[in-house]
Amino acid sequence: MLRITKITDYGFILLGYMARQDQDELHNAKDLAAAIGIPLPTVSKVLKILTQGGILQSHQGSKGGYSLSKDASEITAAQIIEAVEGPVAITDCSSAEGCERNCPISPSWQRVNAAVLGALQGLSLADMAGGA
Amino acid sequence: MLRITKITDYGFILLGYMARQDQDELHNAKDLAAAIGIPLPTVSKVLKILTQGGILQSHQGSKGGYSLSKDASEITAAQIIEAVEGPVAITDCSSAEGCERNCPISPSWQRVNAAVLGALQGLSLADMAGGA
DNA sequence: CCAATTAAGACCAAATAGGTCTCCTATTAG
């Protein structure tokens, strides 16, 4: 399959939504959930993860909320995926035992990995939010 | 994570092993399992899938076995992954409902997808088996 | 002090993946 998880998908949707509005505006979890149609607890979870990953800034207390931590053009797809799912690595070949014994394939994987990562780094949130 | 499954990983190991030997030689599942150190039933399963995907040719009966269906240089990483896991698609954005309503992100995903696919198509089994 | 909102993490249920087993079919050696 080679795909991202649903949580990551939600992350992209949420960030895309926020990117298409005033950068400094604070969005609280409840409004975002209502706007996008995803259950509140799940939205809350995604926002929390993105905050921990440095993509979002949070503001606690009443009248609090979330905002992008930097300009949408400086946030890449790679950063978002890494924030939610951890480092992008097609295979964990490097750490498996069987691999070191029998397959001299690892260097090739690293090339593929680099290509994938490059593609993801070349796409900013601004690109995604802008392109209809 | 964005990674391939273990079954796919085994597939690469098995194919890499076969590619590094005489192209016409038949390998039976038992010997391959012993050579690589993966349980026989699992090896058998992987070989079966690769055969269905057209990557391997099987030869039944006693003295039977498996061999590559074409030259290692004509088998790409993309083909192998697709044979085992189905079509390469980072996200199933296109079919989700929430997506169509609220995220204009799909076109961007398709670009990313194409980039990933290109990277995988540019890597042949011969490249992987050859590069130490 | 009180209400609103995020932070953190425990927790459960459903889906997926990994692996094993059983039975069936085909081919070849003798």
Place this chain on the structure above:
DNA sequence: CTAATAGGAGACCTATTTGGTCTTAATTGG
């Protein structure tokens, strides 16, 4: 022709991951 060998197909169970919910604590504005 028969028996042994090897692949073909798929059911099945288990473990892991994922998705989603809930509860409690911490923070801040009024």
